[in-house]
Amino acid sequence: MKYFLYWGCSLEASGANFLVSLKPSCEALGMEFLEIEDWNCCGASVSYAGAGDLAIKVANARNLAIAEAEGGYDVVAPCSSCYIQMIKVNHEIKEDPDLLEQVNVCLAEGGLKYRGNLNVRHIQDVLYNDIGVDKIKERVIKPLSGLKVAGYVGCQSVRPYGEYDSVNKPVVQDRLLEALGAEAVPFPNKIKCCGSGLFVPEMDYCMELVKNILEDALNHGAKLISTVCPMCAMNLEIYQNRINDHYGTHFDVPIVYLTQLMAIAFGMDMKKHAALNYNLIPPEGVIHAAIG
Amino acid sequence: MENKMGYNASFAEEVFRNVDSGDEIKMCMNCGVCAASCPLREHMDYPPRQIFSLIRAGKREEVLGSQSIMLCTSCYTCVVKCPRSIPVMDVMHGLAHYALKKGYTPRIEAARFGKEFWNQVYRRGRVDERDLAQRAYFAGGFWEGVKKILEFADVGIKLVLHRRMKLIPEKKIKGISTLRKMLDKAEMLDKGRSVQ
Numbered sequence: 001m002k003y004f005l006y007w008g009c010s011l012e013a014s015g016a017n018f019l020v021s022l023k024p025s026c027e028a029l030g031m032e033f034l035e036i037e038d039w040n041c042c043g044a045s046v047s048y049a050g051a052g053d054l055a056i057k058v059a060n061a062r063n064l065a066i067a068e069a070e071g072g073y074d075v076v077a078p079c080s081s082c083y084i085q086m087i088k089v090n091h092e093i094k095e096d097p098d099l100l101e102q103v104n105v106c107l108a109e110g111g112l113k114y115r116g117n118l119n120v121r122h123i124q125d126v127l128y129n130d131i132g133v134d135k136i137k138e139r140v141i142k143p144l145s146g147l148k149v150a151g152y153v154g155c156q157s158v159r160p161y162g163e164y165d166s167v168n169k170p171v172v173q174d175r176l177l178e179a180l181g182a183e184a185v186p187f188p189n190k191i192k193c194c195g196s197g198l199f200v201p202e203m204d205y206c207m208e209l210v211k212n213i214l215e216d217a218l219n220h221g222a223k224l225i226s227t228v229c230p231m232c233a234m235n236l237e238i239y240q241n242r243i244n245d246h247y248g249t250h251f252d253v254p255i256v257y258l259t260q261l262m263a264i265a266f267g268m269d270m271k272k273h274a275a276l277n278y279n280l281i282p283p284e285g286v287i288h289a290a291i292g
Numbered sequence: 293m294e295n296k297m298g299y300n301a302s303f304a305e306e307v308f309r310n311v312d313s314g315d316e317i318k319m320c321m322n323c324g325v326c327a328a329s330c331p332l333r334e335h336m337d338y339p340p341r342q343i344f345s346l347i348r349a350g351k352r353e354e355v356l357g358s359q360s361i362m363l364c365t366s367c368y369t370c371v372v373k374c375p376r377s378i379p380v381m382d383v384m385h386g387l388a389h390y391a392l393k394k395g396y397t398p399r400i401e402a403a404r405f406g407k408e409f410w411n412q413v414y415r416r417g418r419v420d421e422r423d424l425a426q427r428a429y430f431a432g433g434f435w436e437g438v439k440k441i442l443e444f445a446d447v448g449i450k451l452v453l454h455r456r457m458k459l460i461p462e463k464k465i466k467g468i469s470t471l472r473k474m475l476d477k478a479e480m481l482d483k484g485r486s487v488q
Contacts, residue, residue: 013457038417041417053389057478155366
């Protein structure tokens with residue numbers, strides 16, 4: 001199946017392990033990815049400080065208009081912020097035809113037009129609903145048996161629209177982890193916010209959010225935490241030592257992308273495909289301890 | 293007759309007219325679910341519910357100068373929980389944008405970070421994370437920038453070593469000039485423009 005993959009800015013930098021592992025693991029399931037020609041940044045969740053609402057919508061509509069003109073395949077956004085910004089435009093223009101007209105007045109400055117015909121999908125949505133857990137199970141060569149994983153959903157991959165999963169009690173990531181053979185531990189904080197793009201400027205306030213998430217995952221027996229968002233991955237992983245200094249805790253828990261675990265379970269190369277060498281807190285130890 | 297409660301409708305009108313999603317607060321029944329669901333509620337001077345009441349009461353300085361409007365993590369919990377379907381988060385973002393445009397600077401670091409983020413989109417069409425952090429750090433002056441760079445040097449070095457930070461600056465997208473024209477047009481049509 002063909003999709004546009006809109007991977008966004010983060011997946012080329014701090015979230016590189018997401019993109020490196022996503023491509024081979026999803027292609028192994030029969031997915032084919034096209035790039036949106038000359039795509040631009042979605043504006044993520046902090047751009048409102050510098051831009052009006054309409055400008056942010058137009059930035060996203062530009063990508064959608066290009067994708068629509070280039071074949072109109074579903075747009076898959078692995079990054080939660082990219083996903084939510086794009087799907088928000090789609091939702092709002094459906095409710096408000098005047099908005100679509102305004103957006104198109106702006107797009108016309110660059111000779112583009114968006115008709116509103118595209119579907120924007122999260123990578124979890126596509127894996128769960130298009131591929132399905134059965135096909136994923138069939139592809140597993142090295143089941144992650146005995147690996148206790150906390151599937152951290154975060155915010156923007158399911159909220160606010162709940163397109164493919166419950167906004168209050170999401171289960172899709174857990175089902176995908178289980179399809180890989182892992183044990184998805186119950187984890188009430190799985191939908192609590194990590195601070196998102198506000199973490200960097202408001203670190204003093206946001207560290208507590210991350211501390212609560214890590215603590216909850218560990219208290220429920222998790223040995224590692226999986227995520228599907230580059231912002232979650234970054235906030236949960238790279239500040240653990242600062243949180244330890246601040247709260248006197250001893251966190252040293254690996255944070256991996258769901259797609260990294262897929263690559264491992266599919267028997268792919270730990271570095272080249274699963275991109276484990278990109279992780280700051282090495283996950284190899286707990287993975288080998290569980291699956292050998 | 294003078295309004296004995298001290299209510300002043302003119303600020304509410306200003307918000308309805310000029311703030312993105314500002315008119316949505318008309319639906320608020322002050323139940324406080326937004327405040328209860330917010331991850332950073334403890335650090336807010338006025339949680340969303342109170343912000344909406346203050347708007348209705350005409351307290352312009354309190355609202356536009358408040359810390360809370362800059363403390364939204366964009367987690368959409370309030371949007372999901374609001375029983376009146378108010379996009380609370382969008383209102384907070386709209387208020388933050390409006391306040392910054394009017395020269396208020398609550399939570400200066402968050403404001404600098406967000407503004408620089410958008411600058412990156414406007415300047416090159418994409419965000420270069422290294423450049424973004426650097427520019428946001430130095431937005432507060434040279435020495436503050438140096439202090440921040442030193443404070444977060446360990447993070448930067450680790451990200452470089454683990455191939456998660458680009459050392460070569462991100463290039464502009466090919467369609468940058470037309471993207472800018474589109475964004476300029478959007479800012480011209482935008483709600484807030486009418487009161488520049």
